[in-house]
Amino acid sequence: MTQNNASAGSLPLVTILSDTGEQRIPFDAAQHTNLLDALRFEGVYLPAICGGRGTCGKCRVKVVSGNLDVPAASGACLSEADINAAFRLACNAVPREDITILIPETGEQSFHTVNSFDLESIGPQADLKAEELIPERNALSFARQLDGGKPGRLSLKELTAISQCADMAAVYLYRDRGTILSVRDKPGNLYGIAIDIGTTTIALVLVDLLWGLIAGRVSMVNKQREFGADVISRIQRANKGDLPQLTKSVRQQISRGIGELCRDAGIASAGVCKIAVAANTTMLHLLLGLSCNTLGQFPFTPVTLDFVTCAFPELFEGNLSCDVTILPGISTYVGADITAGIYFTEMHKSAEPSLLMDIGTNGEMALAFAGKLLCAATAAGPAFEGGNMQWGTGSVPGAISQVSYREGLFEVKTIADRPPVGICGSGVVDTVWAGLQNGLIHESGRFDKAVPPSGLFLAKNPEGEDICFGQKDIRELQLAKSAICSGIDAIVRHAGLAYDDIRNVYIAGGFGYNLNFESGAGIGLIPPPLQPKITLIGNSALGGTVKYLLRGDSAEEMNAITALASEYSLPEDRYFNKIFIGNLNFAAGHEDDR
Numbered sequence: 001m002t003q004n005n006a007s008a009g010s011l012p013l014v015t016i017l018s019d020t021g022e023q024r025i026p027f028d029a030a031q032h033t034n035l036l037d038a039l040r041f042e043g044v045y046l047p048a049i050c051g052g053r054g055t056c057g058k059c060r061v062k063v064v065s066g067n068l069d070v071p072a073a074s075g076a077c078l079s080e081a082d083i084n085a086a087f088r089l090a091c092n093a094v095p096r097e098d099i100t101i102l103i104p105e106t107g108e109q110s111f112h113t114v115n116s117f118d119l120e121s122i123g124p125q126a127d128l129k130a131e132e133l134i135p136e137r138n139a140l141s142f143a144r145q146l147d148g149g150k151p152g153r154l155s156l157k158e159l160t161a162i163s164q165c166a167d168m169a170a171v172y173l174y175r176d177r178g179t180i181l182s183v184r185d186k187p188g189n190l191y192g193i194a195i196d197i198g199t200t201t202i203a204l205v206l207v208d209l210l211w212g213l214i215a216g217r218v219s220m221v222n223k224q225r226e227f228g229a230d231v232i233s234r235i236q237r238a239n240k241g242d243l244p245q246l247t248k249s250v251r252q253q254i255s256r257g258i259g260e261l262c263r264d265a266g267i268a269s270a271g272v273c274k275i276a277v278a279a280n281t282t283m284l285h286l287l288l289g290l291s292c293n294t295l296g297q298f299p300f301t302p303v304t305l306d307f308v309t310c311a312f313p314e315l316f317e318g319n320l321s322c323d324v325t326i327l328p329g330i331s332t333y334v335g336a337d338i339t340a341g342i343y344f345t346e347m348h349k350s351a352e353p354s355l356l357m358d359i360g361t362n363g364e365m366a367l368a369f370a371g372k373l374l375c376a377a378t379a380a381g382p383a384f385e386g387g388n389m390q391w392g393t394g395s396v397p398g399a400i401s402q403v404s405y406r407e408g409l410f411e412v413k414t415i416a417d418r419p420p421v422g423i424c425g426s427g428v429v430d431t432v433w434a435g436l437q438n439g440l441i442h443e444s445g446r447f448d449k450a451v452p453p454s455g456l457f458l459a460k461n462p463e464g465e466d467i468c469f470g471q472k473d474i475r476e477l478q479l480a481k482s483a484i485c486s487g488i489d490a491i492v493r494h495a496g497l498a499y500d501d502i503r504n505v506y507i508a509g510g511f512g513y514n515l516n517f518e519s520g521a522g523i524g525l526i527p528p529p530l531q532p533k534i535t536l537i538g539n540s541a542l543g544g545t546v547k548y549l550l551r552g553d554s555a556e557e558m559n560a561i562t563a564l565a566s567e568y569s570l571p572e573d574r575y576f577n578k579i580f581i582g583n584l585n586f587a588a589g590h591e592d593d594r
């Protein structure tokens with residue numbers, strides 16, 4: 001490695017090589033505690049999913065020239081071979097001289113997102129029609145003609161639109177629930193944008209409001225991952241002073257996404273007349289820049305769960321002038337994404353009991369029965385997203401997503417058929433089920449004696465390293481699996497129902513979409529009586545947000561959902577805590593075999 005000392009008195013310069021080019025940033029030790037901090041400050045993205053605690057190993061960089069010391073704490077994530085190959089953890093490295101680093105390709109930018117949903121179930125927009133009007137020369141009289149006989153009702157935005165009509169021969173007016181949405185000199189398309197901010201990915205959809213069609217989609221990894229993979233670590237970072245950066249990060253990404261949507265669809269920004277956002281409660285706090293202090297400590301209350309309406313420039317960059325509506329949530333841990341999911345399925349209107357589940361780092365669930373909505377969240381941990389595992393990774397190209405076992409060997413399939421880079425949630429579940437079926441893993445979760453200490457060998461990565469599934473990885477899955485199946489059991493029991501009473505089980509979200517249900521059933525994730533009733537509904541939060549944009553009665557419906565909903569606290573439920581331990585076992589019976 002070449003020695004490349006910074007000149008006296010100047011700051012060490014970090015040259016960053018990545019697949020998008022080369023960038024140079026100074027490292028100021030007075031301002032930044034470590035390299036990750038400096039990269040983040042300069043907008044260089046690294047997936048630091050443990051939030052910089054030095055436990056995930058995802059912030060690896062390779063030193064190409066110059067020296068970067070290896071703190072002792074790196075040992076948990078870097079092997080001797082890694083260190084010799086000049087890999088360092090950005091979260092604990094402090095440059096003291098000029099260095100050049102390479103950010104390895106992680107595939108994070110091509111995170112596989114599920115942003116599909118069944119649009120047909122939403123139906124066309126019925127009540128958004130153009131009214132053709134001949135504007136009066138006298139702007140004041142014209143404004144009064146439009147104010148519906150209620151002087152003082154028009155907003156500044158509406159008055160601005162009206163003021164631009166004075167010289168037009170005719171105007172075409174679109175009203176949304178009585179409010180003037182757009183005034184044009186000729187009839188044209190009107191668009192809305194639905195946004196789902198997930199903890200891992202962000203999805204945006206451009207909706208043609210007049211035809212009820214999807215006109216474009218954009219999805220991206222949520223770059224807040226550089227502050228931690230789950231909501232708890234984001235709350236902690238926000239409360240330690242990083243709230244402005246977290247807010248800026250998500251607003252910038254969405255602003256860029258909106259620009260991309262409009263550009264790709266070839267529409268002028270004036271064509272977008274409403275935007276709605278769904279997300280979990282923490283993501284919405286971070287978007288709005290609201291303090292997360294009360295989210296992170298007892299009694300864990302949010303600042304708001306209600307509809308919030310903002311003018312576009314209050315949140316985002318760009319020249320749109322429409323309003324942005326933040327959809328309402330149910331509780332701190334059951335957010336607007338679930339409200340939107342319930343609205344999407346309309347399960348709250350069904351006479352038959354239905355269960356909605358979104359399985360991720362938090363297992364969120366809603367049970368509709370007898371005109372009630374019982375909601376709960378259970379901390380599944382990151383196992384279903386490949387977190388906290390030796391070779392765990394998100395749903396990126398090259399992630400092992402399907403695993404089978406034949407004649408003493410594991411066979412794997414990867415996302416996008418790329419060379420294996422790690423194992424994602426669905427691959428984890430497949431591996432354990434294959435191990436259980438073939439006697440490699442016992443029902444207690446322990447490996448059979450025949451399994452070597454390195455664990456189950458799945459594949460080699462492009463560097464020739466063995467991708468193995470270890471004992472600790474099984475433990476992570478056991479915790480996640482028990483959180484979900486115990487949560488389902490407890491909420492159904494609390495409602496006074498049996499599994500046979502439930503008619504529909506809707507599974508939302510990316511993990512459910514990719515899961516092999518035979519494997520999920522095999523490890524006991526979903527109670528057997530519920531398995532035949534499962535419908536995969538994709539990104540129901542996004543679907544519900546699109547529906548919000550398209551339906552005239554959506555605000556009332558969402559308010560009705562939040563009024564019906566009550567939260568059931570699983571951590572305080574003795575029954576949940578009792579069965580949780582038993583359900584860690586892969587052979588644990590489901591209490592409703594009761």
Ligand code: FES
Nearest residue numbers: 048054056057091
């Ligand atoms: Fe550095 Fe996780 S090990 S961010």
